[in-house]
C-alpha cells in the first residue's frame with residue numbers, strides 16, 4: 680500500500696491498473712476533493728456524470744455505484760464508502776469561477792488547473808477534463824431543484840471512500856481550495872493506492 684498526501688489546494692495523479700484500488704481519506708475531517716479518471720488506452724475518454732446517471736439512475740452515488748466514461752465504459756466502482764455523500768453535478772472550481780463567485784482579482788489555486796496539470800504528465804489533454812466526482816461534497820437538492828452547498832458529511836476525521844479500477848486508468852485527485860464546500864478551511868487529503 681502506498682499512501683500519498685494531497686496538500687491543501689493541490690492535486691496529484693497516478694496510473695492505476697485494472698483491479699487495483701484507490702482510497703481517498705479525509706484525514707482531518709470536513710475536506711472535499713475532486714477526482715477525475717481517464718481510460719489509459721484513450722486519453723479522450725474521461726469520466727462522465729451524464730453517462731453515470733444514465734446507467735446508475737441516481738444522483739446518490741455510493742457503495743456499488745460505477746462511474747462511466749463519456750464513451751460508456753466503466754472506469755471506477757465504489758467498493759466501500761464510509762462517508763456516503765458526494766456530488767457529481769458541480770464542475771471543478773476554476774480561475775473563472777473564483778472571479779465570478781468570489782470576486783477574485785488575482786490568480787487562485789483551483790481544482791480545474793490542478794486536475795489538468797496532474798493529468799498532463801500522462802498525456803491527457805485539458806479538453807478531456809470535465810465534471811469531476813466531488814468526493815465528500817455535500818449538496819442539498821430541494822424539491823424545486825434548488826441546489827445548496829452544505830458542509831461535508833465527512834466531518835469525522837479519517838473516513839474515506841474506496842474506488843476500484845474497472846480498467847487501466849489515469850486518476851487525478853485534488854484537495855479543493857473552495858471555502859464554501861469545506862467549512863471555510865482548506866486541508867489536505869490522503870490517497871491510499873492499494
Ligand SMILES: [Zn+2]
Pocket residue numbers: 713771772789790791854855856857
Ligand atoms: Zn475545487
